[in-house]
Amino acid sequence: MFNHIVKRIVISIPVLIGITVILFIMLNVIPGDPVALMMKEHVSPDVIARVNAQMHLDDPAVVRYFRFIIAAVQGDFGVSYKLNRPVTSLILQAFPNTLILAFAAAVFSWCIGIPAGILSAVRQYSFIDNLFMGFSLLGVSMPVFWSALLMQYVLALKLHWLPVSGFYGFKYVIMPAIVLGWSSAGIIARMTRSSLLEVMRNDYIRTARAKGLREIPVIIGHALKNSLLPVVTIMAIQVASLLSGAVITESIFGVPGVGRIAVNAIQSRDMPLLQGSILFACVLVIIGNLVADILYSFLDPRIRHEMQEK
Amino acid sequence: MSGPQSSILQVNDLETRFFTRKGIVRAVDGISFAVGKGRIVGIVGESGCGKSVTSLSIMGLVPSPAGKVTGGSIIFDSQDLITLGSREMCAIRGKDISMIFQEPMTSLNPVYTVGRQVGEALRIHAGADKNEIRERVIEAFDQVGIPEPAARVNAYPHQLSGGLRQRVMIAMALICEPRLLIADEPTTALDVTIQAQILELMMKLRDRLDTAIIMITHDLGVIAEICDDVNVMYAGKIIETSDVFTLFRQPAHPYTQGLLRAIPSITTPGKRTRLASIDGMVPNLLHLPAGCRFQPRCEAAMEICCRREPPLVALGDGHRVRCWLHQKKGESK
């Protein structure tokens, strides 16, 4: 069991390294002279050369990469060009907010998605089914930024039920969480529905009925556990999409999280900050995938036994 | 054959139809038979003849909305099962009438232990407490011949072989001591040696519990082995009914005769003969032939067979056949 977990972790490491390489190439190697880009007025080439030497920016790329990695492993991601503060502290400060938002969105998506999926499956082809599946398709097709603005307009500006933006308490989490979690809820609903429908076609469901179980105990007792297993894998994908969506949601609702930092970093060409925040996000995704993977192995007795026998 | 007084199940003119996009399929088209107390009644026929649908109709498990029992009656315990609501049917299923299925590999829920699944039947119908249930499950496992029953109770289905899983299914079906067990091709998916063991087990249990069994199969060997009475089905209708000895010695219907001829025999005297088979194929239930359904494949077909469907006639001693060849001999049922 433990070996299995360790094996999974070990496999993730090359992927992580690959991500750092690609990120480094894209942010440091390709764009060209960062100093020249940073300077506002036209500065003489000597000054540029001097600053380059000072910041060790003229060393070969491979050297710079390893310097970056060594520093990164120690938790040092450089200093933000624009804000002049260590990237690491900026990210750590912003991270809890993103976590709260993402968690709230995830919980929202499960609480809405799973029951909706179950109801849709049990009442297949009915009005409820079409309604829920319609909503879920809508959720996947609505651009996050648009639904955010729409909600802001209706709920905050017109009805004054919720604050427009900011992040000072529970009320501030509601709209961003709903906006962020909406498309995930749709995906989960669809997945739960199709999974449940497929499970209900299995022979052991027929056996359960033949034993004299009423329909609801059949669904809850026998079908549900089997059908929720694939939905767990969705949780792995969720982390990535939640983080992507968080970028937009945080910007619109003024949530001081990692996503907003990333957007600001791009817009102000603040490379270290962008690098740090993107890398951070990727690490979160990898961890999320790992956790979901391990969780799935735990839940499915067939895989659990396979691992124990090894 | 037993008279109606001692039969626990009486099926009368049962009709089950499937409503598909391509038309209405009359999977079971007016069949009648009885199951006597403690008797093993076989229903034999080719794939698609309606035997499985018959068993599902009795249990009330016909997949709806596509399928529906549209006519006839199924009398059990002086009640017509067709008229019962789902709650009442649920009380009967697993307790008074049980069923086991063909595919032991997929008929058990992979995420629960077999002990829990077998005990569930007790939990629903007897409401016993956990310990009592566990004891009875172990006892049931023992009676169906599962070695080390106490340990096996905590096993998951994927840890057991096909034969063991089928024994678990039998334990599940019999733990509430039902009066009727419906077995839908229980040995088809198993090895021949296991097959023999399972059949023997079923006979033993019948002797002990006095449970009647409906044995559904396409294998005449199984019929010969354990059945007391036999119904032969073809294209949704019963075309011959008799006790097992009469069926094998004096088959009346050409189809039955063809089935019996098709059994290869090592002991046929003389040269080895070619395998006999019945020409043609089972009719498409959406496009049934006019008149007798077997007529296109029948060697003895007469003109009347193409025009009108033969009624069931009694040949004496409970032997009934649906064939124009025997029309003169008996009276209509």
Place this chain on the structure above:
Amino acid sequence: MTQDVSIECEPGGFTAPRDLENESFLKEVALAFVKNKVAIAGLCIVLFLVLIAVFAPFLTPHDPYAINLDEQLRPPSFHNWFGTDKFGRDLLTRIIYGTRISLVIGLVPSFISMIFGSVLGIVSGYYGGKTDFIIMRLADVMIAFPSLLLAMVVMYTLGASLFNIFIALSLVGWAGIARVVRSQTLALKEKEFVDAARAIGVKTRVIMLRHIFPNCLPVLIVMFSLGIPEAIMYEASLSFLGVGAQPPTPSWGLLVARGKEYLFSAPWVAILPGVAILITVLAFNFMGDGLRDALDPYMKD
């Protein structure tokens, strides 16, 4: 049990590429697709959008780029059906011209990543060994990267412009396709007809092109059609964040971004372009779902 009923079933799955070259494959798929009302609705909307995009200049008297500061932020009226934006430009006209951008952005990068992804996938699956290892590790890394973030980084690297979005979105999409195509290739590689072809001496390239690739088509078609709305969404998001199309290009995402400042006073500027995005993405999703259902019997996943 329904097995007992002699209802005609459709044979499932492929056994040889012959099926694909048959006309009946196209006919069957088309028939199944047509029966799906939602999918047809999607198709109609998409065709409608294509018409709008092509005939844009003829559909409106206004110039999408003409600034008219007298007409700033006018609400919808008879003269301007969707009102005007910050610079007095007719919003409906800008949305109509934006259709061109969205459709091209939807189709081209998806197509590129489909080609790129399938080539890499087939090569990886067929040759195996080191090639496979390298390509698949690369794909793993790309897939681990959250798509929007990857696109953002690429836009940072290349600079914000509509053209660079093509590159960014193509990069985001290829890895998933490569993986799927590779697994199909692996499955097909073992089949007898490939051995037969090789025994006759057919060149590897030809085998890949004429035998393996056609069998991947059903999955590829579905992935392509579902990749289109994804690409449209990504472009809209990137432009919204300011790292995509730049003003005065009438990209829908950009229009929403520009309208954000006036959300309270002139909500139509931000809301209406979003409706256009919604309808377009929805239509393509309908079509994609319909295609997936129609192609379902041909996909052996």
